[in-house]
Amino acid sequence: MVRIQKFKRLIVWALLGVLTSWIVSCGTGNVSNTTKQASSGAANVEFWTMQLQPQFTNYFKSLIASFESQNPGIKVSWVDVPWTAMENKILTAVSAKTPPDVVNLNPDFASQLAGRNAWLDLDAKLPNEVRSSYLPNIWKASTLNDKSFGIPWYLTTRLTIYNTDLLKQAGINKPPATYPELAQVAQQIKDKTGKYAFFVTFVPQDAGEVLESFAQMGVTLLDAGGKAAFNSPQGKAVFQYWVDLYKKGLLPKETLTQGHRHAIDLYQAGETALLFSGGEFLENINKNAPAIAKVSATAPQITGENGKKNVAVMNVVIPRDSKQPDAALKFALFLTNDENQLSFAKAANVLPSTVKSLADSYFKDAPANASALDQARVISAQELQQAEVLTPRLKDIKLLQKAIYENLQAAMLGEKTVDKAVEDAAQEWNSTRS
Numbered sequence: 001m002v003r004i005q006k007f008k009r010l011i012v013w014a015l016l017g018v019l020t021s022w023i024v025s026c027g028t029g030n031v032s033n034t035t036k037q038a039s040s041g042a043a044n045v046e047f048w049t050m051q052l053q054p055q056f057t058n059y060f061k062s063l064i065a066s067f068e069s070q071n072p073g074i075k076v077s078w079v080d081v082p083w084t085a086m087e088n089k090i091l092t093a094v095s096a097k098t099p100p101d102v103v104n105l106n107p108d109f110a111s112q113l114a115g116r117n118a119w120l121d122l123d124a125k126l127p128n129e130v131r132s133s134y135l136p137n138i139w140k141a142s143t144l145n146d147k148s149f150g151i152p153w154y155l156t157t158r159l160t161i162y163n164t165d166l167l168k169q170a171g172i173n174k175p176p177a178t179y180p181e182l183a184q185v186a187q188q189i190k191d192k193t194g195k196y197a198f199f200v201t202f203v204p205q206d207a208g209e210v211l212e213s214f215a216q217m218g219v220t221l222l223d224a225g226g227k228a229a230f231n232s233p234q235g236k237a238v239f240q241y242w243v244d245l246y247k248k249g250l251l252p253k254e255t256l257t258q259g260h261r262h263a264i265d266l267y268q269a270g271e272t273a274l275l276f277s278g279g280e281f282l283e284n285i286n287k288n289a290p291a292i293a294k295v296s297a298t299a300p301q302i303t304g305e306n307g308k309k310n311v312a313v314m315n316v317v318i319p320r321d322s323k324q325p326d327a328a329l330k331f332a333l334f335l336t337n338d339e340n341q342l343s344f345a346k347a348a349n350v351l352p353s354t355v356k357s358l359a360d361s362y363f364k365d366a367p368a369n370a371s372a373l374d375q376a377r378v379i380s381a382q383e384l385q386q387a388e389v390l391t392p393r394l395k396d397i398k399l400l401q402k403a404i405y406e407n408l409q410a411a412m413l414g415e416k417t418v419d420k421a422v423e424d425a426a427q428e429w430n431s432t433r434s
Contacts, residue, residue, distance in 0.1 A: 043073055043074045043075070043324045043327040044074075044075045044076075044077060044324065045074060045075070045076045045077070045101045045102060045324055045327050045328050045331050046076075046077045046079065046100040046101050046102075047076055047077065047078050047079065047100065047101065047102045047103075047331065048079050048080075048081055048086075048089075048090070048100045048102070048103045048104060049078070049079075049080050049081070049104040050080075050081055050082075050083050050086050050104050050105075050314075051080065051081070051082055051083045052080055052104075056348075059344070059347070060078055063335075063340065064078060067331060067334050070334075071327075071330065071331075073327075074324075074327045074330070074331065076331060079100065086105070087109055090105070090113075091113075093319075094113060094319060097321045098321075099321055099322065100319070100322075101318065101319070101322040101323070101324050101325075101327070101328035101331075102316055102317075102318055102328050102331055102332050102335070103316065103317050103318075103319065104153065104315075104316055105150070105314070105315060105316070105317055106312075106313060106314050106315065107141045107142050107313050107315055107389065107393065108208075108397055110142065110149060110150050110315060110317050111142075111144050111149070111394065111395050111397070112395040112396065113395075114144040114147075114149040114150075114317075114395065115144060115395030115396075116395070117320065118319060118320055119149040119150065119317045119318060119319060119320055120149075120317075120318040120320050120322065120328075120329070121147060121148070121149070121320075122148040122149065122150070122151065122318075122329075123147055123148050125325075125329055126148075126329075130333070131148070132355075133338070133354050133355060133356065134151075134152050134336075134353050134354055134355070135152070135353055135354070135355060135358065135384070137311075137387065137388045137389075138152045138311065138313060138353045139152060140388075140389070140393075141311075141313045141315070141388075141389040141393070142313070142315045142317075143393065144393055144395070149317060150315035150316060150317045151315055151316050151317075151332050151333070151336050152313060152315050152336065152353035152354075153313075153314045153315050153316050153335070153336050153353060154314050154341075154344070154345075154348075154350045154351065154352070154353065155311055155312065155313055155314070155350065155351040155352070155353050155384065156278035156279070156280065156311070156312045156350055156351060157278070157301065157309060157310065157311050157312070157351065157380045157383040157384055157387050158209070158276050158277060158278065158301040158309075158310050158312070159276070159277065159278065159279050159299065159300065159301055159379060159383075160175050160176075160274055160275075160276060160298065160300065160301055160302060161267070161274070161275040161276075161279075161281065161282065161285070161297075161298055161372075161376075162175045162273060162274050162275075162296065162297055162298070162299060163267070163270065163272075163273045163274075163292065163295055163296060164296070164297055165295045166189065166193060166195065166270070166272075166273035167189075167273055169192060169193050170185075170188050170189045170191075170192040170193055170273070171188065171192060172185060172188060172189070174299075175274065175299045176274075177299070177300065177302065177303070178302065178303060179213065179216070179217055179241065179303075179304055182197070182198070182274075182302055183241070183244070183250075185197050185273075185274075186198065186245060186250040186251075187248070187250060189273050190249065190250055193273075195271055195272065195273065196251065196252055196266070196271065196272050196273075197250065197272065197273050197274055198263070198272050198273070198274040198275070198276065199252055199254075199255060199258075199262060199263040199266050199267075199272055200251070200255060200263065200276070201255060201258060201259050201260055201262070201263070202242075202255055202256050202405050202408060202409050202412070203256070203257065203258065203259050203405070204398070204401055204402040204405040204406060205259075205398070205402075206259035206260055207259065207260045208391055208397075208401055209260075209276060209310075210242065210405065210408070211390075211391055211400070211401050211404060211405075212310050212390040212391060213238065213242075214230060214235065214238050214404075215308055215390040215391070216302075216303050216304040216306065216308045216310075216390065217234070217237070217238050217241070217304040217305075218234050218304055218305065218306055219234045219235045219238055220232070221392055221400070222392050222394075222400075226394075226433055227429075227430050227433060228425070228426035228427075228429045228430050230404070230422065230425070230426065231422050231423060231425075231426040235422055236418055236422050239408055239411060239418045239421060239422050240418050242408060242412065243411045243412050243418055246412040247412065247414075252266070256409055256412070256413075260277075263275060263276070263277070264277065264281065264284070267285070267292070268284075268285055268288050268289035268292055269289070269292075270289075270291075270292055276301065276302065278350075278380075279298060279376025279377060279379070279380050280348065280349040280350060280376075282296065282298070282349075282372050282376055283349065283373065293372070296372050297372055297375070298372055298375050298376040298379055299379070300382075301383065307386065308386075309383045309386055309387040309388070310387060310388075310389070310390050311383075311384060311387035311388060311389060313353070313389060316332045316335060316336065318332060336353065336354070337354070338352075338356040338357045339357075341353065341354050341357040342357040342360055342362070345357065345362070345363075346362060349376075349377060351363070351380055351381060351384055358381060358384065362377075363377060363378065363381035364378065364381065365378070366378045396432065399429070399432050400429055403425045403426075403428040403429045404425050404429075406425075407421040407422070407424050407425035407428070408421060408425070410424075
């Protein structure tokens with residue numbers, strides 16, 4: 001899925017010592033016991049990341065050493081957790097009231113625990129000056145019921161990576177930009193080359209790309225009360241769009257059973273012309289399929305008439321039961337400041353989440369002989385100006401995705417009409433709200 005390799009690529013950034021000191025001393029109103037412990041050398045901050053070893057081991061060691069040298073009363077213990085183990089591990093720790101102090105998650109999963117009041121209320125800790133240093137739309141991704149539960153860390157936007165040779169063989173001069181164009185290109189590539197234009201997954205537990213397509217094609221997923229709003233002409237049109245592609249043989253059969261990893265495998269094997277993923281995947285393509293990399297180029301992500309673009313966000317949260325909340329907040333802000341965000345973005349080909357770091361010329365200027373990776377960086381940064389998290393911020397977003405995907409699959413297989421599939425998906429979701 002977009003997350004697994006994508007979020008594996010990323011890392012951390014540092015905040016100005018003067019600013020963080022002011023936040024901790026003034027932003028909370030009182031000097032807490034944990035701060036006193038920090039000043040006496042007793043504060044130990046346990047920091048969990050997701051699958052960043054061994055690629056970034058040296059970077060984190062250096063970053064932590066820098067933080068500790070600036071904050072002699074605080075020690076940071078870094079624990080790297082495999083992606084697949086993180087959800088169970090943090091759930092267990094939170095339930096046992098023995099959580100780490102700073103945790104690298106993503107808003108989708110973090111919001112599930114935010115709904116259980118598991119995270120520190122950042123609105124009570126951070127002044128507006130600090131919040132405004134982050135991109136406004138990105139900050140919103142870590143809010144639930146208008147309360148902030150996380151601090152943005154690293155970002156990626158989806159791009160269209162395309163095989164120029166396959167498009168040329170099909171007589172296509174430029175990659176598609178909209179969903180109607182995508183359907184036309186899919187038919188043309190299949191007719192001219194016998195191959196599929198792209199792969200997208202309808203596995204409920206995997207990527208949310210199809211769910212995001214609803215928002216991009218003008219569908220309101222939920223009403224103000226959280227009830228299904230996609231049982232509408234627009235929602236039925238999106239169901240019909242995907243059903244038509246499948247029934248016309250323009251999507252591989254495995255689209256119902258395989259995840260996003262399969263999309264990458266097919267593209268690297270030269271079996272599909274388009275890959276919808278983050279620009280950082282170009283490094284993997286170059287390593288795993290150099291011949292495909294040589295004929296690969298990048299374009300903005302597919303969107304609808306509303307022009308909405310997606311962004312994938314990784315954040316850091318501080319458990320409410322942290323024994324060192326002030327020291328944890330100080331480290332979290334150090335982790336995500338302008339300077340460190342920019343330095344890692346240059347190393348890992350990702351996007352920063354602060355206004356100042358994104359304004360750097362590195363994200364605006366590509367050399368005349370720009371590689372596909374350089375082009376991807378500039379295109380991604382341009383998209384980020386309007387990008388947003390396209391799915392609702394819900395503690396049970398996966399239930400919504402499951403209801404839609406499973407009923408959409410039934411319509412694709414001819415087990416239900418589109419109208420019935422939409423109606424059943426809406427009823428299934430609404431039943432979880434009562």
